[in-house]
Amino acid sequence: MCRHSVQCLPVLRRTELVGMITALDLDAAGPSSVAEIRRHDWCDAMTRVTVADVMSRRPLVLTAETPIADAARLARSSGVDAFPVLDAGVLAGVVTRSDLLAVLGGLLGHAHPAGLGHILAATSLRSGLGGALGEALRLATASGAVLTALHVLPLDGRLPSVEGATAQDVGRIERARQGIARAALASMCDAGRAHEVACDVGEGAVAPEIARRAAELDSDLIVVGKTTPRGWRKLGGRRTIADQLVSLAPCPVLAIPREPRKRADHASR
Amino acid sequence: MLLDGSPAGERALRWVRELARGTDCVVHLLMVTNPARSVRDGGRVVAFVDQLEDAARHAALAYLDRAATGLREDGLVVETHALAGRPLEVAWATADALAADLAVLSVTDLPADVARSARLPILVTGPGCLRSA
Numbered sequence: 001m002c003r004h005s006v007q008c009l010p011v012l013r014r015t016e017l018v019g020m021i022t023a024l025d026l027d028a029a030g031p032s033s034v035a036e037i038r039r040h041d042w043c044d045a046m047t048r049v050t051v052a053d054v055m056s057r058r059p060l061v062l063t064a065e066t067p068i069a070d071a072a073r074l075a076r077s078s079g080v081d082a083f084p085v086l087d088a089g090v091l092a093g094v095v096t097r098s099d100l101l102a103v104l105g106g107l108l109g110h111a112h113p114a115g116l117g118h119i120l121a122a123t124s125l126r127s128g129l130g131g132a133l134g135e136a137l138r139l140a141t142a143s144g145a146v147l148t149a150l151h152v153l154p155l156d157g158r159l160p161s162v163e164g165a166t167a168q169d170v171g172r173i174e175r176a177r178q179g180i181a182r183a184a185l186a187s188m189c190d191a192g193r194a195h196e197v198a199c200d201v202g203e204g205a206v207a208p209e210i211a212r213r214a215a216e217l218d219s220d221l222i223v224v225g226k227t228t229p230r231g232w233r234k235l236g237g238r239r240t241i242a243d244q245l246v247s248l249a250p251c252p253v254l255a256i257p258r259e260p261r262k263r264a265d266h267a268s269r
Numbered sequence: 270m271l272l273d274g275s276p277a278g279e280r281a282l283r284w285v286r287e288l289a290r291g292t293d294c295v296v297h298l299l300m301v302t303n304p305a306r307s308v309r310d311g312g313r314v315v316a317f318v319d320q321l322e323d324a325a326r327h328a329a330l331a332y333l334d335r336a337a338t339g340l341r342e343d344g345l346v347v348e349t350h351a352l353a354g355r356p357l358e359v360a361w362a363t364a365d366a367l368a369a370d371l372a373v374l375s376v377t378d379l380p381a382d383v384a385r386s387a388r389l390p391i392l393v394t395g396p397g398c399l400r401s402a
Contacts, residue, residue: 116287135390142291211397221284226384226391242384246395252284254392255384 001026008082010091011055017084017091019055024081029054061086062095072100116145120219121197122210122241123149125184133188135256136223137197145220148198150213151185152206153177178203207244215250226255270373271299271360274332281375281394282336288392289345294370296347298337299363300329301356326351357383364389 001009001023011019029049060080062071064087071083075097085093121136133149140147181201189197202209214222226242242255270285272278289296302325329351337347352359356376364372365388373392374383384391 139288143287226387239381240385243382246379246384246393247381248397249395250397252281252392252394252398253384254390255387256390257388 007096008094010059010084010094011051012091015090017059017061017086019052019057020059020082020084021051021055022082025054025056059084063087064092068100068103071095072104075100116140116143116220118146118148118217118219118221120210120214120217120222121147121149122206122222122224122245123151123185123188124225125151125181125188131225132223132254132256135254139221139223139254140197146198147196148200148213148217148219149185149189150200150202150210151181152202152204152209153181154206155204207241207248210241210245211248211250219251221252221254222249223254223256226257270296271301271356271376272333272336273356273376273378274300274329275377277377277394278375279336280398281373281392282339284392284394285373286340286343286345288371289340290343294346296337296340296345297350297363297367297369298333298347299350299352299360300333301359302326302329302351302353304353322353325353357386361386361388 001007008020008022010017011021060074060078060083062074062083062085064085066085074080074083082094082096084091085095116139119136119140121133123131123133136147136149139145178201182199185199185201189199200213202213210222210224213219222245224242224245226240242253245253246255270281285296302322304322330349333349333351337349340347350363352363357374357380360372360374363369369389371390371392372387375394377396379393379395380386383393
């Protein structure tokens, strides 16, 4: 049993099944619970004790036609770890608890695949369906994942303080800004009707906000457009949103360039 | 897909399987080894560059074949490549040569501007990615 790393063996008299022997049977048959003494006593016992002395007689058996569900129920109710399988009265194999779990695990995996459950598409309002949102829509349609489109209004896009404007005025303008963004995002999502999309508008530092939403929504994938910083951001060596997300995201990030490379480009090289 | 041999790097295999499922695309697994230098002992060369690179290449291919097994079992067509050089430079050059539609970068040591330097869509598993393959 040690040599072949098995936990149980069927015991046969010619072709007839007469019992099962498990690692637990062997352990229980040990003369002492003190390891040192047991080791010493086993040396003596090895010459006298036989398989018949320690095996379980009349083991619970399955037939080759027994449904897996029945076998699992029997394993649960009896507490037995391994069952010999008979085919026309002859031993055909052994089914263990691990075998049953492997089958059930596979069935569960099929019913609830560990694939894409939720995709978060972080999109600008300019790119339309050609960028991250379009790619996310394609993925969600193919995988059956739930899709949320998120646009984050950056804090540095807020209006500067206007002389004479009250906090109420600024709040009204900000709400209008969010409303416009929400309407624009909804119309983009409507254009890709193949899949239902939840639209969401956030506000804050863009990459941390996307990462926060991804964690909140338990997203399996973030799809983001890959933009290159321009102007002073480029001069300052500022990292792209996609690059910032790579280090912050709680799930993989799929970064889509603004203008996907054409295959024709390669052909002409 | 660029792998570096680390268990963390293998996390993205699940995503490759997910994205490639149901398509007729070919998955290329790439591992980039460090360029070798000859080993000298008292002025005498005891291991030549080609010997060392060969050994590293074979080890990388053996690793990639193991990584490819699960994908192949799912019915995907997988090819493996072991090349020497700087990982990201080799990855971009290979993606260009293969006219790849997507690069999956699942290596533990990525530069901070990896997305900026890419010219094709990339899937990256960053350090905060808790979801494993």
